[in-house]
Amino acid sequence: MPLVAFTVGLAMVLMLRKIAARLQRRIGPPFxxxxxxxxxxxxxxxxxxxxxxxxMGIIMAxxxxxxxxxxxxxxxxxxxxxxxxxxxLTYLLMIPQLGLxxxxxxxxxxNGSIGISRALTAMLAYDIPFILVVFGMSWSYGTTNLAxxxxxxxxxxxxxxxxxxxxxxxxxxxxxxxxxxxxxxFEIYVAPAEIATGPMVEMGGKFMGGLFxxxxxxxxxxxxxxxxxxxxxxxxxxxxLFKIFVVVAxxxxxxxxxxxxxxxxxxxxxxxxxxxxxxxxxxxxxxxV
Amino acid sequence: xxxxxxxxxDKILGDIENVKIERKRSNRLRVDVDARxxxxxxxxxxxxxxxxxxxxxxxxxxxxxxxxxxxYHVWSYEARSLVSAHTRIPRDPGVYLSIxxxxxxxxxxxxxxxxxxxxxFEGSPDMGKFILTEWDGPPPMRKDFDSExxxxxxxxxxxxxxxxLKDLEKEGGGITTPAEDARK
Amino acid sequence: xxxxxTLTKKDQMxxxxxxxxxxxxxxxxxxxxxxxxxxxxxxxxxxxxxxMFMLHxxxxxxxxxxxxxxxxxFDMERLGIQPMVTPRQADILLITGYVSVKTxxxxxxxxxxxxxxxxxxxxxSCTVNGGMYWQSYATAKVLREYLPVDIYIAGCMPRPExxxxxLQVLMDDIKTGRAENWKRYFQNYDYYxxxxxxxxxxxxxxxxxxxxxxxxxxxxxxxxxxKHTALLEKHQAPLQALEMTLQQNRxxx
Numbered sequence: 001m002p003l004v005a006f007t008v009g010l011a012m013v014l015m016l017r018k019i020a021a022r023l024q025r026r027i028g029p030p031f032x033x034x035x036x037x038x039x040x041x042x043x044x045x046x047x048x049x050x051x052x053x054x055x056m057g058i059i060m061a062x063x064x065x066x067x068x069x070x071x072x073x074x075x076x077x078x079x080x081x082x083x084x085x086x087x088x089l090t091y092l093l094m095i096p097q098l099g100l101x102x103x104x105x106x107x108x109x110x111n112g113s114i115g116i117s118r119a120l121t122a123m124l125a126y127d128i129p130f131i132l133v134v135f136g137m138s139w140s141y142g143t144t145n146l147a148x149x150x151x152x153x154x155x156x157x158x159x160x161x162x163x164x165x166x167x168x169x170x171x172x173x174x175x176x177x178x179x180x181x182x183x184x185x186f187e188i189y190v191a192p193a194e195i196a197t198g199p200m201v202e203m204g205g206k207f208m209g210g211l212f213x214x215x216x217x218x219x220x221x222x223x224x225x226x227x228x229x230x231x232x233x234x235x236x237x238x239x240x241l242f243k244i245f246v247v248v249a250x251x252x253x254x255x256x257x258x259x260x261x262x263x264x265x266x267x268x269x270x271x272x273x274x275x276x277x278x279x280x281x282x283x284x285x286x287x288x289v
Numbered sequence: 290x291x292x293x294x295x296x297x298x299d300k301i302l303g304d305i306e307n308v309k310i311e312r313k314r315s316n317r318l319r320v321d322v323d324a325r326x327x328x329x330x331x332x333x334x335x336x337x338x339x340x341x342x343x344x345x346x347x348x349x350x351x352x353x354x355x356x357x358x359x360x361y362h363v364w365s366y367e368a369r370s371l372v373s374a375h376t377r378i379p380r381d382p383g384v385y386l387s388i389x390x391x392x393x394x395x396x397x398x399x400x401x402x403x404x405x406x407x408x409x410f411e412g413s414p415d416m417g418k419f420i421l422t423e424w425d426g427p428p429p430m431r432k433d434f435d436s437e438x439x440x441x442x443x444x445x446x447x448x449x450x451x452x453x454l455k456d457l458e459k460e461g462g463g464i465t466t467p468a469e470d471a472r473k
Numbered sequence: 474x475x476x477x478x479t480l481t482k483k484d485q486m487x488x489x490x491x492x493x494x495x496x497x498x499x500x501x502x503x504x505x506x507x508x509x510x511x512x513x514x515x516x517x518x519x520x521x522x523x524x525m526f527m528l529h530x531x532x533x534x535x536x537x538x539x540x541x542x543x544x545x546x547f548d549m550e551r552l553g554i555q556p557m558v559t560p561r562q563a564d565i566l567l568i569t570g571y572v573s574v575k576t577x578x579x580x581x582x583x584x585x586x587x588x589x590x591x592x593x594x595x596x597x598s599c600t601v602n603g604g605m606y607w608q609s610y611a612t613a614k615v616l617r618e619y620l621p622v623d624i625y626i627a628g629c630m631p632r633p634e635x636x637x638x639x640l641q642v643l644m645d646d647i648k649t650g651r652a653e654n655w656k657r658y659f660q661n662y663d664y665y666x667x668x669x670x671x672x673x674x675x676x677x678x679x680x681x682x683x684x685x686x687x688x689x690x691x692x693x694x695x696x697x698x699x700k701h702t703a704l705l706e707k708h709q710a711p712l713q714a715l716e717m718t719l720q721q722n723r724x725x726x
């Protein structure tokens with residue numbers, strides 16, 4: 001499953017860059033560009049490492065996502081989805097950021113430290129509405145098992161999809177998406193011109209390659225998770241892929257309309273609107289049940 | 290009101306000895322003043338005539354007269370006019386008084402002039418290196434410093450004279466005039 | 474008359490350069506016996522040529538030609554060229570315009586922090602020969618003496634088409650394995666360090682220890698060490714972490 005995730009993630013990276021290029025009236029990168037980038041980054045002749053923890057951090061970041069992939073059900077392959085459940089998955093999704101924080105910590109680059117402190121604050125910001133959404137969906141379906149959730153949603157076609165049943169929670173989830181992906185307007189922790197890509201500032205060569213791989217996984221995970229919770233998972237590979245690509249394309253398409261939020265504004269925004277909508281949705285769910 | 294102030298200013302300045310006043314435009318005044326009287330003139334302009342903004346201090350190397358010309362540009366927001374106070378100091382030893390106590394921004398201009406022309410300002414807070422931190426030669430903006438000679442002694446030049454350029458020159462194109470000839 | 478004079482000077486300088494052995498490049502690549510290894514190398518080189526992250530060190534006016542080259546008009550991303558913001562992530566160092574002595578220090582620090590294979594592109598006439606600052610006391614003239622430059626894109630300033638064409642030449646060089654100038658920096662470090670010391674003084678030291686890196690990556694030659702590196706080793710201080718403090722009014726060192 002991680003292999004599937006990686007391949008799909010590569011295609012998603014390509015799609016994101018193509019969308020960005022089209023929005024800016026450019027042609028955009030060639031088809032295999034993400035592969036070229038990763039091969040190039042791993043084939044650097046000299047590497048600059050800042051020590052054990054620096055390397056461990058990247059391994060944690062990538063490893064956390066690989067572990068998360070095994071818990072995500074895809075058509076025909078449930079993996080550990082019916083054993084792990086969404087709570088474990090939520091925990092696993094925090095590991096990459098923490099790993100990154102560890103790695104950046106050893107680089108001792110002030111830009112990196114600023115970046116990672118912002119990234120962790122951002123995680124704090126989006127995790128509260130995210131947990132609300134997860135909790136609401138689990139309450140509604142009466143299970144934390146992702147495979148069962150899909151089964152429930154696939155019983156009566158589109159009518160039983162999470163997005164129809166619980167539109168408020170779906171809306172809150174949609175608001176959280178750009179923050180989870182680190183896209184505009186919530187990319188203050190990257191901020192290339194100001195803090196030189198923040199956490200990535202000291203990452204060259206294989207470290208950067210690791211982060212590129214991580215990005216593929218990240219896009220895939222977020223896409224699949226949203227699809228599983230709200231869009232009824234995938235009946236077959238075609239509809240599954242279509243759904244996750246649409247989910248990832250939405251935040252990217254609207255990303256370029258926004259400037260950036262500052263960290264505290266982002267925190268305020270994230271704790272206000274998605275939380276409000278999420279709580280309302282939760283109330284509706286609890287009353288219905 | 291502006292006109293009034295200007296007239297009044299002309300009158301006041303006219304009272305000081307050794308001051309030559311030349312009004313170029315209604316908002317532009319050139320004052321030629323003796324080096325000893327300059328701080329007094331600036332104090333007067335700042336304290337009594339609202340010229341609170343020091344725009345720049347510029348320096349000109351009058352090597353033929355063996356003098357440095359210092360020009361203090363002060364601006365008044367109320368009168369909306371600029372006064373340029375010119376003064377001359379001998380090139381050797383090239384020491385003058387700082388006006389840091391009148392105008393705080395003068396510290397930067399004086400430091401810059403010290404670096405570029407080697408004029409030492411007594412009473413300026415910092416006469417250390419400012420922009421040319423890598424430089425330890427003579428002050429480079431002095432007229433007696435030959436930049437081109439220095440460059441020729443210090444740096445190599447890229448020698449790129451390929452066949453296509455030679456062919457072009459044979460036909461009368463390319464840049465064939467050496468720098469020495471171009472200057473004539 | 475004067476032309477003859479400059480010509481003789483030129484010849485002499487060319488002879489000096491030949492003696493410096495600047496152009497020498499010792500090939501340390503291991504001979505490949507496995508035919509698959511060659512295929513693999515070719516594949517890697519192809520990927521390297523198609524994915525170039527550039528760090529544009531915008532020293533001068535040439536930088537103004539880069540935004541049109543990157544954005545919708547000319548779109549460098551078609552060729553896999555992207556801007557990056559830190560030297561650690563970048564492959565190409567674009568030096569766009571005149572290089573003052575003060576800037577040159579920063580350029581060298583930046584260059585040494587990049588991960589190899591790394592390429593230097595000098596854009597504008599100023600990097601070739603000082604350009605219109607040819608008689609300026611503060612401008613370093615020939616960039617090639619301080620860093621191994623892969624490609625010069627001359628012009629004042631070169632148009633985006635010229636920049637992209639230059640980058641394509643570099644891509645071809647990478648693809649065929651000719652763009653290995655970064656090795657030259659390790660292999661002839663004494664020459665480059667000597668030129669740097671001439672400008673910055675004998676106490677010039679960068680945070681990156683090039684000599685041990687050359688030793689580590691097996692790129693050391695008889696030209697790596699010399700009298701200039703001996704001078705460096707005499708006063709070389711080990712790198713120390715910066716003191717971190719939250720005090721508002723720090724004493725200036």
